[in-house]
Amino acid sequence: MSFGKEIHLTVPIPKEAEHIITKESIDFLAILHRTFEKRRQELLGNRKKVQESLDNGTPLTFLPETKNIRESPSWSCAPPAPGLEDRRVEITGPTDRKMVINALNSGSKTFMADFEDSNSPTWTNMVVGQANLYHAIRRQIDFEINGKQYKLSEKPAVLIVRPRGWHLPEPRLLIDGIPISGSLFDFGLYFFHNASELVKRGFGPYFYLPKMEHHLEARLWNDVFSLSTSHLGLKQGIIRATVLIETLPAAFQMEEILYELKEHSSGLNCGRWDYIFSFIKKQRAHKQNVMPDRSDVTMTVPFMNAYVQLLIQTCHKRKVAAMGGMSAQIPIKNDSDANERAMNKVRADKLREVQAGHDGTWVAHPALVKIALDIFNENMKGPNQYHIRREEVTVTDKQIADSSVPGKITEQGVRDNVSAALSYCAAWISGNGCVPINYLMEDAATAEIARVQLWQWCKYASKTDTGKTISPSYLQPIFSEESSKVSKLPGIDPGHVKIASEYMAGQVKSQWPSDFLTSDLLVHLEGVGTVGGKSKSSL
Incomplete structure (x- = not known):
């Protein structure tokens, strides 16, 4: 199959994904690549400059040049899109067929189908995963194996997709001799094949955006959204994106990130584990930032608490969701006492989140959905907590970068x-x-x-x-x-x-x-x- 001499695949197309990797979809990816690759590389170069500055002892601060955005009371983000008004429990996981069905049927409000950190980006995982989502949206994903049926429920969770971060390429698709961005590959295939269908079904193409380190990276996403919507002749604003605040630089630019994605924004998420990783990595050059055991770096230590409080205040100020983080616990079989201790950790974590003002939370296993739902149902009577403004909160740049952890x-x-x-x-x-x-x-x-x-x-x-x-x-x-x-x-x-x-x-x-x-x-x-x-x- 020939699409032009400047576009090359280094691997065959799996039979299950032949309707995904098509001439039309690859042409669309080529438009995205040729329009945005130069800007992507410039932004990745800026990350290196920021790291060099940190290594040389210049601390991160709130940006003086965007002070007017932070202080202006006159702007807010788009209202919640259909299906995103109530996000009290979200389940996450990779895009294999069985996982997609089980997650959509889990009883959670949404399912974040993940092409990023809970996924190994083998070619099969990436393109067959796209095929699985294509079929799930059209309710054509049911199957049977070993006598067991897997079938979508009548009201499955609302689908949100997480593409790879800006730093990762998709090296098996070369356009003009250059690997396409993994972000654009994952976003582009999903949007091209499913945006119109999702709108017909009363929803829209919804995304989680990972690993950003600057508000200009959010601006790049916003421009990708606008071009893509126009190219397919769809109404502007159908896309919604929740940004994971999971890097230390992004914690200083939460309002700016929301501002850049304004008409497409559906909030921010506390990507807690990646945030700890970024906190250590970004401050790598300074001995005073050495951390104790990973198990001691909890959500209640000063720098984590400061970041959570600021995120909730920022989101509610701009009328979007402030999503909590992941409970990684899974059920422990054949040890009821150990299982109860693990589930109590989940309950305590979710209670802390809802009482802090979060509008929803993440779980990694279907068995945790009811536990998290019960906590949020008891403590959050409406669909969200946007009305809890947390105006009493004041978070300084020093608090965000405070590395004191007992x-x-x-x-x-x-x-x-x-x-x-x-x-x-x-x-x-x-x-x-x-x-x-x-x-x-x-x-x-x-x-x-x-x-x-x-x-x-x-x-x-x-x-x-x-x-x-x-x-x-x-x-x-x-x-x-x-x-x-x-x-x-x-x-x-x-x-x-x-x-x-x-x-x-x-x-x-x-x-x-x-x-x-x-x-x-x-x-x-x-x-x-x-x-x-x-x-x-x-x-």
């Missing part, structure tokens, strides 16, 4: 980080981006925290509570021991554990940690790195 570094905490990083990276390379580890449903953010903490502890020769100095040589036997354990887990390829172990061993010796492990490990996925080889084909 706790200590324990040998078990070190080992837990090694185990989590190895387990997740090996599973990700194998094609699974949503991994149960120690009765928690983990995605890339957990592995990222583990990775940068191990790097940070080595960089600054931190000591455990027993007085042992953490260094690459101290970690070497722990990597070996945990690699052996992880290799024996069901579904884990020992060869992938070896890759993960070598990667992590290199990371803890580096001057600086890499920006994202997903960028580093992408080369190990199908079809990546084969450009110019036998698998390259013109579309």
Whole structure:
């Protein structure tokens, strides 16, 4: 199938996705790429400049040049779109067929179908995942396996899609010799095939936008939305996007991000785990920011509390949803006491969120939906809490960047980080981006925290509570021991554990940690790195 000599795929199109990867859809992606790729690269370059400034000791602050946006009382965002008025519980997960049906039937208000952190971006995952959403929207996704039927309910959850962040490419689709942005690939295919159908069914194309670090990145998304809507001849404003505030720079630009997406905005989300990762990574050059065990960095420590309070105040000031974060707990079978303790953690977390003023929350497992719903139903009588303005809150730039966290570094905490990083990276390379580890449903953010903490502890020769100095040589036997354990887990390829172990061993010796492990490990996925080889084909 030929689409032009300047567009190339490095992998075959799966049969299940032949209606997704078409001449028309690829032509649309090419328009997006050729219009926006230069700006994307400029914005990624700006991230490096900000990091250099932070490394040199210049702290992040609220931007003086956008003070008028923050202080103006005269603007607000778009009203909630159909199906997004009440978002009290949202479930998230990757886009495999069974997961899509179970999530849509879970009883949650919405389902965030994830092409990002809970997904390993194998070619099959990306394009067959698009096919699954295409069929779910048209109620054509039902199937039977081993005598068990999977069928959509009469009133499934409202669908929201999370594309990859601006930093990730889709290396298996080359346009003019350059890989297309993963963001534009994921957004573009979903929007092209489904926007009109969603509007016909009374909803719209709704998105979660991850990993942004500047309000100009939100402006880029807004321009993508406007062009895409116009190109398909649809009414402007049908798109809604919720932005995950999961980087430290974005915490200083919440109002500006909402402003840039104004007619397309449906709020902000506390992407708590990625936020912790970003907090450590961005302040990497300063020893005073060394953190204790990952388990000590809770939502109640000063910098996390400040970010939550500011997010709720900002969203309600502009009349959009302030979404809470993920409860990663999953049911613990065959141990009722341990399961009850885990579920009580979920209840406490959701109660804290609703009482703080959040309009909804995230869960990772269908069994947690009712627990979260009960908490929000009891404490939030209306569809949201936009009326709770939190005008008494004042959050300073120093509070946002406050790295004081009580706790200590324990040998078990070190080992837990090694185990989590190895387990997740090996599973990700194998094609699974949503991994149960120690009765928690983990995605890339957990592995990222583990990775940068191990790097940070080595960089600054931190000591455990027993007085042992953490260094690459101290970690070497722990990597070996945990690699052996992880290799024996069901579904884990020992060869992938070896890759993960070598990667992590290199990371803890580096001057600086890499920006994202997903960028580093992408080369190990199908079809990546084969450009110019036998698998390259013109579309």
